[in-house]
Amino acid sequence: MRRPRRADTDLAVASVVLAWIPAVLLLERGTGLLGQLALGAVTWVLLVTLLRREQPLVQAQTAVVIGFATLVEYTFSPLLEVYVYRLGTVPAFVPPGHGLVYLAALALGRSPIVRRHARGLVLAAVLGGGAYSLWGLLLSPRLDVLGAFWYLCLLGFLRWGRSRLLYVGALGVVTYLEVLGTWIGTWTWAAQDPTGLVAIGNPPSVAAGGYGWFDLAAVLAGPGLLGWALRMRARGRSRPQRARSSRASTASWSRPLVVRAPAPAVSAGPPSMPVIRPPASSTTGTRAAMSQAASWGSAATSTAPSATSMWDQKSP
Numbered sequence: 001m002r003r004p005r006r007a008d009t010d011l012a013v014a015s016v017v018l019a020w021i022p023a024v025l026l027l028e029r030g031t032g033l034l035g036q037l038a039l040g041a042v043t044w045v046l047l048v049t050l051l052r053r054e055q056p057l058v059q060a061q062t063a064v065v066i067g068f069a070t071l072v073e074y075t076f077s078p079l080l081e082v083y084v085y086r087l088g089t090v091p092a093f094v095p096p097g098h099g100l101v102y103l104a105a106l107a108l109g110r111s112p113i114v115r116r117h118a119r120g121l122v123l124a125a126v127l128g129g130g131a132y133s134l135w136g137l138l139l140s141p142r143l144d145v146l147g148a149f150w151y152l153c154l155l156g157f158l159r160w161g162r163s164r165l166l167y168v169g170a171l172g173v174v175t176y177l178e179v180l181g182t183w184i185g186t187w188t189w190a191a192q193d194p195t196g197l198v199a200i201g202n203p204p205s206v207a208a209g210g211y212g213w214f215d216l217a218a219v220l221a222g223p224g225l226l227g228w229a230l231r232m233r234a235r236g237r238s239r240p241q242r243a244r245s246s247r248a249s250t251a252s253w254s255r256p257l258v259v260r261a262p263a264p265a266v267s268a269g270p271p272s273m274p275v276i277r278p279p280a281s282s283t284t285g286t287r288a289a290m291s292q293a294a295s296w297g298s299a300a301t302s303t304a305p306s307a308t309s310m311w312d313q314k315s316p
Helices: 006-028 033-051 056-079 094-110 112-116 118-138 145-160 164-184 208-254
Strands: 083-085 187-189
Touching: 006 033, 006 094, 006 164, 033 056, 033 094, 056 083, 056 094, 056 208, 094 112, 094 164, 094 208, 112 118, 112 164, 118 145, 118 164, 145 164, 145 208, 164 187, 164 208
Parallel strands: none
Antiparallel strands: 083 187
């Protein structure tokens, strides 16, 4: 079986995400909170499955995008009500959905087919995004100033961003997502921001310009998150080794003590260096002095003891 080429894999990832977006939005229409939870679980499974083929850095960057996007969602939807979901709360499939959108934009941007036409696609993004933002300012049923602002953000990311093709992919995927989501009724944008100064279309015309900030967060925080994860993994691996070492040490001390006789000394032969004897340890050919009591066969013996004086004795 032929292993898929990189181009095939990237286009397959983008195709799966683009197919899942309308599916989950349509399934969500007639469900409650439990249905949203089920769709969220399936979306998480899909995201994890697609991320298993990615490099660790891409996985870390996707995690950063999910965290940052979730913070933005709960701030601008339930809190500020810049846009409102159908049930009034952020659906469970939205956080992993942001990860899927980022992964699809990344896959499109690195696809060899897209890279071969990079210059033309960047130009098309600039012209197409500009036309869409002008439509929001001049022709849309609702004035869309936010979309024009996000178009300026898109131009900035295309000019100074790390991956222009990623933003090109994001323009296509995010525009597709926003048009479907608002058309189906999964969420609705407010006519103005909380200050009442910025008019907002439903949806804003170039929402992908705002998505560039998610990628910027991923670029800045992704390597740090990956380094932290690797350190935690290394620490987790070292703990079982220390535990095994501790158990082995405890087992060795718990065994009964056994007295063993020392091994007999084995002569290693004459010393490699001459031993210098002290003068008192040798004689010059005569016998050394010995105790008389320890000498056998002496020539002179002691005489028998005798009294030197006599005392008068009386007979009884």
